[in-house]
Amino acid sequence: MAEVITVSALNHYVKMLLDANDRLFDIALRGEIANFVQNARSGHCYFSLRDEASSVKAVMFRADARRLAFRPEEGMRVVVRCRATLYERDGAFQLYVNDMFPDGVGAAQLALEQLKAKLEQEGLFALEHKKPLPAFPKCIGVVTSKTGAALQDIRNVLTRRWPSVQLLLCPVTVQGFEAAQQVADAIRKLDQRKEVDEIIVARGGGSREDLWVFNAEVIARAAYRCKKPLISAIGHEIDYTILDFVADRRAPTPSAAAELAVPDREEQKRILLDLQQNIRKNMQNRLDLCYNGLEQYNFVLEQGPARQSWQKKHDLLQQAKDEIRQQMQTQQNDAELQLQHAAALAGSLNPYKVLARGYAMVTAANGAILDAEGLQPEKTIYVRSVSHRAKCRVEAVEEINENTQKF
Structure with missing residues (x-):
């Protein structure tokens, strides 16, 4: 006869077996959402994933649910990242979901529109929050893959247009489950570096699914909180992501982002040359005006009436000068004479x-x-x-x- 055990022991044993299976610890599962409920107090999400033949219960705790870039709805097809185990108390086999992504263009677009409406209502796209780009940056932070073509395109443009600028790379994964959080963390790290003047978040071209990670809410909020000017350069000109709406400037390509980030050295040279020429022209014009005015005055002075008027005034001034000198000499002689009389009187009164x-x-x-x-x-x-x-x-x-x- 088999050994008699308790229900709790059985559930505990089965849970240990499931948890010991590495294949069940981190799996990606595709299915359709059913019976979706989010607890108002706890914030946890409870639902089932089903396909044509089967279903499985699932739970997504509040900390993970808050990172969702869309609002799950009944019947929506999704891909979840989860682990499969047993809930001992009820003996229920269920999934613990860590992350969730829309599956299929229709559901994905719905999630994107929901997130855009939410962030726009909160003011993350408002123009008054856009910061101007620095005119002459000394250091640019770049968030992209260290092996991608986007980094090389940015380097080539910066070297050609403004070679004195320093480039500070914060390498990230630009697709996959971990990419969104890595990009958000990289934006925060570069924003805290004092030497960084502006930030470029870039990714080369790809399919819509490849670029979808940049629609993540965590990236949008990191870009909104960033105090440094931020340029979004994701994919090609026809590609738009949530990050493009939050960023201070949007560039159609990584190369275009580099052109926005720095001035053109040759153009600055032309501007300086034009300024130099304008300064020289203004100085020469002023000299010409002064010379012409001086010539005009010389011509007037050389005329007879003008010279006679000047000579007459000069003679009057000399006459007045002579009269003042004569009056001063007379006053000085009178003062000396009075001083002598006073000295003689004082001497006569001297008892000695x-x-x-x-x-x-x-x-x-x-x-x-x-x-x-x-x-x-x-x-x-x-x-x-x-x-x-x-x-x-x-x-x-x-x-x-x-x-x-x-x-």
Whole structure:
């Protein structure tokens, strides 16, 4: 008799078998969506994938569902990337979907139109968000495959038009499941580099399916958040992707993107030569105007009336100059004479000049001149002449009046 086990043990055993199978861990599965439901609270998506004969339950968790570039709908044909396992609690065989892509032109176009309408409503295509390209960039960041022809086309154009520019490559895969996230990450990395002046996202020509990855929402939002000017160059002139609408400029080819990104060296040379010639012409015109004006003035001055008028004004000016000089000399002589009179008057009042005429003055020991009240008997005084001083003692002080005998 077989060993008796529990339902839980059976489900656990079957789940271990499925998880141990590498072929079931990462598979791409095509089918039609049925019974699609997205939980409003959790954001998880629950649905079934079916074909003509069978169906299988599937779940896509919120973190993966948020990266979808379209809105899944009932009956839509898709390709999913998933792993197959068992949900132990219910014993249900189901798929855990990591990514989902529309399958077929009709469904793909529907998804593209849905995403375009969503992003346009959010303002990602608005013209006011478009940044101008730098006139003379020093460093250009490029997001493309390092082995593709797009990179070589960009290099050739930059070398020809503006060889001094530096090219900084951030290599990515440009098709496949991982391409969208790689391109978005590359845009963010280059946007954070200070030396990068603008960014080119490029891919060479291919089928519509080859270019479809550049319709991914994650790339569109990375381009919208990019602070550096971004040029989209995907496929050929007739190819349009979501990135073209979000980018600041759209180029029909990678070569055209390189032409937009940098100026033309030869054209700049012609502009500089034209400026140089215009400057020389303007300078020569100004010199000619000045020369002609000078000649006109010389002609006027050489005429008789003009010379006589000038000579008359010159004579008047010289006469006024002579009169001013004469008045200044007269005023100076008067001032010198007044100064001499004042000096003579001041000299006559000098007490020491009085002494020179034979007079003397009586002073105290400190040199102060004594008047009659300062003379007292037995007081020592000094009699000062112009060149000597005599020390004397007062014996008596007598008052002199008209009746006093004079000697």
